[in-house]
Each structure stands twice: as C-alpha cells, then as structure tokens.
Amino acid sequence: MEEPPTSHSQPVRDVCDYDLLFDCVHCGLCAEACPTYVATRREMDSPRGRIYLMKSLAEGKLQLDDDAVRHLDLCLGCRGCETACPSGVHYGQLIEGARAFVERNHRRGVFDRLKRSTVSAIFPYPSRMRAVLAPLIVVDRLGLRPALRAILPRSFRDWLDLLPPLGARHPLAPDLHVASADNAPTVVVHHGCVAQVLANSENLNSERMLAAAGYRVEHLEETVCCGALDLHSGNSARALEFARANVRALKGSGADAIVSAASGCSTAIAEYGELLKHDAELAADARAVAGKVKDLSTLLLAAKWTPVREFRCTVTYHDACHLAHGLGIREAPRKLLASIPGVRLVELTESDLCCGSAGSYNLTEPEMARELGRRKVDNIVATGADYVVLANPGCEFQIAAELKRRNSKTRAIHLADFLALVANNDRIR
Ligand code: SF4
C-alpha cells in the first residue's frame, strides 16, 4: 500500500479525508460494479479514476476546472464500488468530502445552479414540497397531466415524468395491531422529507406491516430530512443540522429499532455516528441511534411474520443501492418475498447496478440517469415479472417512469406496498 506523504513533504488541499485515499491500491476490481464506468467505459468515470482525480486535486496537481467537476458530478454515490473493493476503500466518505470541496470552490453555470438550488430549497421541506405540488394535484385530478406535459420544455417534462400520480397511490394494508407482548420491541418509521409527501403509503404500510407482525409502532412527528440529499450534494453544514435534530428526536422516542421506507435515509441515519463523531454533545447519542437502524424485511423475518393469503404472481427484486451497498441487506427481502404462497421470485440480471435514481441525481444528471434507467428496465422486462419490488421510493419512481414510457405491464412497487397488496389480496391494474 502506498504511504501518504507527510504534511511536511506534501501540503494537501482539503478535498476529502486525504489518508483514506491511500487505501486504494488501484487494482480496478471495482470498475465493473460502477454504473458510470459500465455506461461510458471511461477510466475517469470509474471509482479508481475518481480517486486518482481527488488525490491530484488534493495535491494541487490538478485544477478544479469544469472537466474535473464533471467527472465528480457524474458519480451516483451508489457505493457499488465499496461492495466490490477488496481493500475496504471508504468511497462514500471520499466522494461526500469531494462534493463539499466542489461546492466551496467552484462556480457552476446558471442553469446548473438553478436546478441544484431548486432541489435544495424545496425537497428537504415537506411543507414547501406540498405547496409546489398543490397545483399538480389539481392537474392530476382533472386528468390533464398529458396536456401539461405536451407544453412543457424538455427538462421540465423529464422532471414531470418522474413524479408518481399525486394523491392516494397504493392501498393500505388492514390496520391489524396484533396484541404486542409487553416486551415487544418499539419501532419508529422515519417518515423523511420527500417520502412523506410522495411515498406516504410506503411509510404507512411499513408501520402497518410492523404492527401486524407484533411490534409496537411509535409514530414520531419531529424527525426531519435525514440529510442525505445535502451530503450527496456537498452541503455538509445543513446535513449536520438535520442529523442533530433527528438524533435528538429519535433518542427521545425510546425506539429499539429505526426503519425508513427510503433506503438512502436508512443508510444516512446508520452513519450518524461517523457524521457526528466530533460533536461534543451528541456523538454518543448519534452512535446509539445509528446502531438501531434496521430494515423492514429483516424485522418482519425476525418476528416470523407469515402472510395469511396466497398471492399468485411473478416478482423480481431490484436491490436499492443504499440497502445493498450501504447496509449490506440483500437476502432478507428476497427471503420474505419467496415465503409468500403463490409468489414466483425470479432473479434480476444486474439487480444491484444503480437504476439512475440516486437521490436527486435523475433531476441533475438526466442523460446518464435515463441511460441507466433504460438498462435497468431492459433487464426487468426480460424477467417477464408482473412486479418489480424494491425498497426505495426513488428507485420506484425512476423505474416506473421508464416502464410507463414502454407501456409495460410490469409494475414497480415498494416492498411495503407489495406486502399490503398481499394482505388485501389485491392487484395493481
Ligand atoms: S459510487 Fe457508484 S457511480 Fe460513484 S464511483 Fe462508486 S460505483 Fe461508480
């Protein structure tokens, strides 16, 4: 392993945690797990290329010009490279640091700034999001979305296509509170920001399935955005504010387990210990909260939840990046799905290659996101499945938009909503 230069021999710029760069031994074993490398075959759009770029920036051998920023921007932050890396490179930490460096030191073009500041000003705040979407609810009720789409410029049309139908989308599971034992664990579902506006059924069905499995479910109003959107876009100051607010609320809730319907949020909360390690007041609480993050399928399996109904269909499963690469959860959702009588589970080719959603990536980098979305849906369609089940609303919207473009009969559905369909013995038509 290459030794980092000492601070005497090599002054470094504050691009990222410089010492972490030396974990990379440049073997290239991560390349085929990287969606942008797979799509472009360009070394500079591979994890190794980006690590080299960060090191060159840190050592002042490269200027932070538009080209360098482009290669960093194109990274999805999916962490496929972390799973593939035999040397344990903490790529997620590196790219988050580099993104903050870019935001501090680079002036973007007007249109790019406008897009990014719109996302940043609206998405983390549910009340702002609801206000912006209110006219669209009326448009959807009147069935005028196709007419609106026809008159919008291309970039706004792409954004509109990613929006699920507004209003009630998925049926809720029956509200079956199994009498939980006195010592039953308490679970809090973190409702998030975008998720509580656009994916409320995913949140509510997570709560209902957990209650049906015998957990005590506590509804917590005070949590805010998990901070992932900010971490992925270089706004670490606000991410820290959100993390502190969530740690205080979650600590006070007395939760034994914390679940999020959005796997990106779960991973962000699971990393609060690292994020707040220098916070004199909250470091220990942040570690405790982070250690309680679980996912829905793991909890349901642990409670030996079994579906009471048969549900005949073919299902394939897409690994949301942060669930698979962030939390390392792949088997539990598959096991749960395979345990449902009547469900035929077929494996999806490249199931853990990012679909292009990646937080707000499909809004800021629409071309690469569309290319990855098409690749993902090619693989989904090849399975012949009735449903593609996943554990992240962002993937759901991204894949659903591409399925709709193709008039496909396959439906993209969150695991919690799928379990509600099974509980109701219903079908999406
Ligand atoms: S985070 Fe994803 S897109 Fe970025 S370098 Fe790693 S594998 Fe590639």
Ligand code: SF4
């Ligand atoms: S990130 Fe890991 S897998 Fe990729 S080149 Fe570096 S050491 Fe090899």
